[in-house]
Amino acid sequence: MDANGTGSAVGGERPPQTADRTGFVPVDSAGELREILGQPHPVVVDKVHQRLTDADLGILARSPFGILATSDAAGNCDASPRGGQAGFARALDRGTLALPDLPGNRRGDSFHNILENPHAGLVFLVPGSAEVLRVNGRARVLKDAPFFDAMAVKGRRPRLALLVEIDEIYLHCPQSLNRSQVWDAKNTRARRG
Incomplete structure (x- = not known):
């Protein structure tokens, strides 16, 4: 970032402080959107x-x-990375996932949101693969459960865990990963610059 708080854009160009919105044409209805997209x-x-x-x-x-x-009761959204060893998100049964809260920044934005609005979405990625698993459901924050011991990392039990009761799950189209070549090692090195 430079002194004006701008970061680099595509091609290394700096974006203006405020973009000119002249000529922006919004989509105003679900019907109009479906007409543009076509039927899936x-x-x-x-x-x-x-x-x-x-x-x-x-x-x-x-x-x-x-x-x-997640989002709070007012609809303010948050997207938060979650991770650990492969398999860190565990299926308790065919309709329920559990994710441990591993040490991090302690902000708890997602947890605060879930206390106000239980609806949550998850996207799981596998390094080197175009597989993308999407899960939507209702979440709860747990401070203890019998499965906490099995989620210990280096002998430390999680202090909290996220329980997600699945409403829908599906494999997402891999095109964004394929187009971005996110797993291509030469691109990773180039991005580090």
Whole structure:
């Protein structure tokens, strides 16, 4: 960032402090949006399910990283990275996930949001793979449960855990990972600059 608080943009250009919004044309209705997007293929609609499949469990077992999306009662959103060893998010049964709260910044933004609004979304990624598992459900913050011992890291039990009762789960289209080549080692080195 420079002294004006601007960061680099695509191609290294600096964005203006305030963008000119002349000519911005918003989409104003769900009908207009559907007209622009067209209808989703039935396969895309039919892939949504409510119970973890064996394939879903395999992705969770290989995933060391996820992103948790929450919002407070007023709709203010937060997306928070979550991670640990592969398999850090555990299936308690085919309809429930548990994620330990591992040491971090102690802000607790996601937990505060969940206390006000239990709806949460999760995206799980597997390094080197285009697999993206999306989970939406209702979350609760737990301060203890029998499974806490099994989630200990280096002998330390989590102080809190997130319990997610799954409403829907599905594999997300891998195109964004493929286009970005996020797992390509040469791109990772180039981005470090």
